[in-house]
Amino acid sequence: MDLEELKKIRAKNFIAHKKKKKEYYLKNKVAKKAPRKEINYEEELNNKNFSSKIKEIAKAQKAHIDDRKELIVKKINEYKKKKKEYYSENKKQRLEYDKEYREKKKEELKQYRRDYYKKNKEKILAKQKEKRKS
Template identity: 65%
Template sequence: MSVNLEELKRLREENFAKHKKKKKEYYLKSKKKNLKSKYASYKEIDYSKELNSDNFAENIKIIAKKQKKHIDDRKEQILLKIEEYKEKKQNYYQENREKRLEYDKVYREKKKEKLKEYRKEYYKKNREKILQKQKERRNKTNKE
């Protein structure tokens, strides 16, 4: 019976190794395919031509015109999306108004308590300095 168990373990390891190999080949094959298709439409750029002072200004103008044309073509879609976003935001605001107001109220209370505690601690720590400053101010106002 132990022979069968050993044989089964060996077969399992072989099958697993085959499966891993097949998976790796598939991954490498699809990776090569993606690389080829991704960069197929790109042309090589001669930077010495593109970036020299004569062509540079012209190229910038061309790029700006293309971008403007693209934005003009999509202007209506962009405006619709902006309106849709505003509407969505307003609806969300209205739906969650009560929750937000309650949260804000609790938050302010918490902050107020923390601030009170902080001031108490600060006053305890710096009591002598604060009293000294107050005394000096009183003396100044009394002298004048």
């Protein structure tokens, strides 16, 4: 086989694969779309049923959270532990980076102040004179 034949076979197989994949996802999409129950909002949320519906929804949400509470707390604690370990491992690097960052910002701030003072020299001096008089 030469290179051209291999390219044709590869392209043919790739197209067949894409077609098969598309059919699979379309089949799953159709299977997932179950007919939904229609809701009559006028009946469900009228003045008589509104407060009871809201209470029912709140109870369902609270029950869901209560069921997952242990898992949520476990994940939060695990995250805190990971974060603490990460910071303790990289403490020297962080401190070094912070030091460099502060030095860099310090120089930028000094330059900014110089430029600002040059730009607004008269205004600043006038304000200082007024403060000294009063």
